[in-house]
Amino acid sequence: MYDALKAAPKNDVCPLCGQRTVSTLDHYLAQTLHPTLIVVPINLVPACAECNKNKLDYQPESEVEQGFHPYFENFDDDQWLYANVVEGSPAAIRFFVSAPPGWSATKASRAIRHFERFRLAGLYASHAGVELNNIRFSLERIAERGSLEDVRLFLLDRAESARRAYLNSWQTATYQALARSDWFCDGGFIF
Template sequence: MKRLRPPLIHATDTVHACVAGITIAERAQALMDALPTIQISEAEYLELGPAGQLYRITPSNSVTPSIDSALMGVIYKSHFARQGSPSRPLYDQIKMAPEFGICPLCGQRNVATVDHYLPQTRFPTLNLTPLNLVPACSDCNKKKLASVPMSAESQTFHPYFDELSNERWLIAEIHPSSPPSVSFGIRPAEAWDDVMTARMRHHFLVMDLEELYIAQAASEMADISYALEETGATTGLEGIRQHLDSQFRSRHARDPNSWKTALYEGLRDSDWFCAEGYRLIRNRAQTTTR
């Protein structure tokens, strides 16, 4: 999970860009007429978002009497997001915002789409609001689907508003087995209140991040198994620990709460793994999951 700078564009920009590409005069005029309503919704979003209270926004079935949820969906897909449309550069600006193109919702997969934080079918007035548009990988987009948060605790992580501490909060636990197994979890940061803690655990569950990170950790351990065995043969337990600590510090400097940072911290701090567990990685082609 990664914080992103909010888009520098506003709903006024996206609406005008869409109107410029709409050849159906009645539809273009209807969208222009809806702009004041869209701007009011954007202002409410901007007020509630930083406070973690987007769940208070009331769902609706339409924007105006002339634009219902279905038509707003058509406008988004056929005009705002369409390749070659006047508004497509704005779509791409949002989509390409994350560093290295990595999804901010999982911190692992490549961004492939733009997700509506509050789903477009239930909140059509926010379909073209940049603050409601989050770059995401296809898997995170699908897992979140059109779920509507009903409470502060049931909101998933919002990259534009939620500040995640640099304190270590993603942790990995190494379990003695042959081959070694790993589990991931959330350890609340001191800066979090109970609501933020509940939200991060909810996000972790909704996005199936433990399953994703376990699979990646299995592959990572398989990749380093030969190097660990060579290190262990020459320098023993302390050599293994120093090697893992070096890997941890390198990952931590880049991202204190990536799954790799958590994995190498867990491996380094496991006396069992440093003494003997590393020798058991290659007992099977794939690490057992928990």
């Protein structure tokens, strides 16, 4: 049963951070506080070691403090993960949560708690930094042959591709932020 649960996530990716490889099972409700649920399958969530460590025995005191349950709640009904470009040499990406207008205050708070509990801002910023370096050559070539708008169109295409794969991924937020930044599109990727 444990192996089947660990193998459940798509592409073996941790459903809590959306990045690292599943290596363990996390107890959604802390095992030290809910010992009768230690082996109950709906309380076992496949996770990477880092997310499991970040959560530890954290027990929320109210619904507002509770993170997402990746299998029993829909937190991808609208986009809540966004980013901004930090202008510098090299450029960087800063991630944040912005709840959609239709969400309740409780759901918005839970999205923020999840983002903070699993330290997603730093994780995503690190991945985005690598991605910026990976696409720099392509952006330089596009800029040599075209304009700021050609660079923006390339970034918008990447954003849409990422959005269709996973609405609230760091890739979606990154490419959207890059495409919105005139500074970045006008050569901010050169360092």
